[in-house]
Amino acid sequence: MSGNSDAEEMYSAVTETARRLGVSCSRDTVWPVLSAYGEAFEHAMPLAFRMVTGAHHAGDLDCRFVTYPKDRNPYPLALSEGLIPKTSHPVGALLPDIEERFPVDGYGIDFGVVGGFTKIYAGFTPDGLQELSKLIEVPAMPSSLAGNADFFVRHGLGDKVAFVAVDYLHRTVNVYFNDVPAACFEAGTIRSMLRENGLPEPSERMLGLGGRAFGLYVTLSWDSPAIERFCFGVTTTDLSSLPVPVEPRLEKFARSVPYGGGERKFVYGVAATAEGEYYKLETHYKWNPGTVAFI
Numbered sequence: 083m084s085g086n087s088d089a090e091e092m093y094s095a096v097t098e099t100a101r102r103l104g105v106s107c108s109r110d111t112v113w114p115v116l117s118a119y120g121e122a123f124e125h126a127m128p129l130a131f132r133m134v135t136g137a138h139h140a141g142d143l144d145c146r147f148v149t150y151p152k153d154r155n156p157y158p159l160a161l162s163e164g165l166i167p168k169t170s171h172p173v174g175a176l177l178p179d180i181e182e183r184f185p186v187d188g189y190g191i192d193f194g195v196v197g198g199f200t201k202i203y204a205g206f207t208p209d210g211l212q213e214l215s216k217l218i219e220v221p222a223m224p225s226s227l228a229g230n231a232d233f234f235v236r237h238g239l240g241d242k243v244a245f246v247a248v249d250y251l252h253r254t255v256n257v258y259f260n261d262v263p264a265a266c267f268e269a270g271t272i273r274s275m276l277r278e279n280g281l282p283e284p285s286e287r288m289l290g291l292g293g294r295a296f297g298l299y300v301t302l303s304w305d306s307p308a309i310e311r312f313c314f315g316v317t318t319t320d321l322s323s324l325p326v327p328v329e330p331r332l333e334k335f336a337r338s339v340p341y342g343g344g345e346r347k348f349v350y351g352v353a354a355t356a357e358g359e360y361y362k363l364e365t366h367y368k369w370n371p372g373t374v375a376f377i
Contacts, residue, residue, distance in 0.1 A: 089120035102338035129367040136360035148190030165199035175222035238263035315351035
């Protein structure tokens with residue numbers, strides 16, 4: 083299939099999913115993203131859908147594809163196609179800075195059917211996790227990463243960075259950690275990590291998911307010294323096997339997403355913020371074995 087026909091297939095899957103969920107979907111918002119990166123579908127896990135219970139995500143359907151070819155940074159194309167505006171803010175320099183200094187193994191892209199282009203992920207190889215001390219030296223990186231470095235090192239995360247995601251819409255950065263020490267997922271550690279960062283006491287549901295998590299990430303910004311969000315995620319091929327119930331709205335979402343065949347895979351995540359917890363569920367239109375899961 084050509085890149086354009088692949089994009090058309092993905093567009094049909096997006097619009098059908100949005101229709102089933104009652105989410106408004108405009109071709110003017112979705113098609114520019116899919117057509118700009120159509121060739122990526124020849125190399126990638128074609129498409130994943132995600133729904134989030136948090137208020138900031140209400141009324142939207144998140145879409146994601148990974149891995150865009152590692153020798154093609156998606157950021158310049160997003161600029162040239164008008165998917166994101168040019169800016170003098172450090173958010174615009176962060177991904178080029180990372181690409182210049184680190185061996186990026188692949189990219190991912192997030193967009194909303196309502197909100198449009200949102201985020202780019204830069205990932206490293208599983209056997210090439212990066213050191214936090216080197217990321218801190220990236221000129222455009224938020225200073226909050228350096229400000230919280232001792233916290234990450236104390237919890238054994240100083241050399242476990244797997245991905246960095248730049249959110250252009252919200253001007254935030256996600257730092258993903260893999261091969262996380264098991265102690266980080268123990269109930270007592272989760273409680274202490276959140277307490278130390280001024281976040282609310284975790285619910286039993288969050289603690290239950292944490293005990294099965296495959297990784298964690300944090301959200302940082304240029305506007306605050308704090309870690310703004312902690313997230314844990316669990317992968318499964320059977321939602322009923324999870325240690326906690328799935329919200330009815332997310333169950334409906336899982337049933338509504340069309341599926342392109344092969345083994346079905348879900349990623350169920352929980353995020354802790356100052357405003358409280360929220361949950362997210364990702365499911366895949368198609369899944370390539372070996373594709374890395376995000377939260």
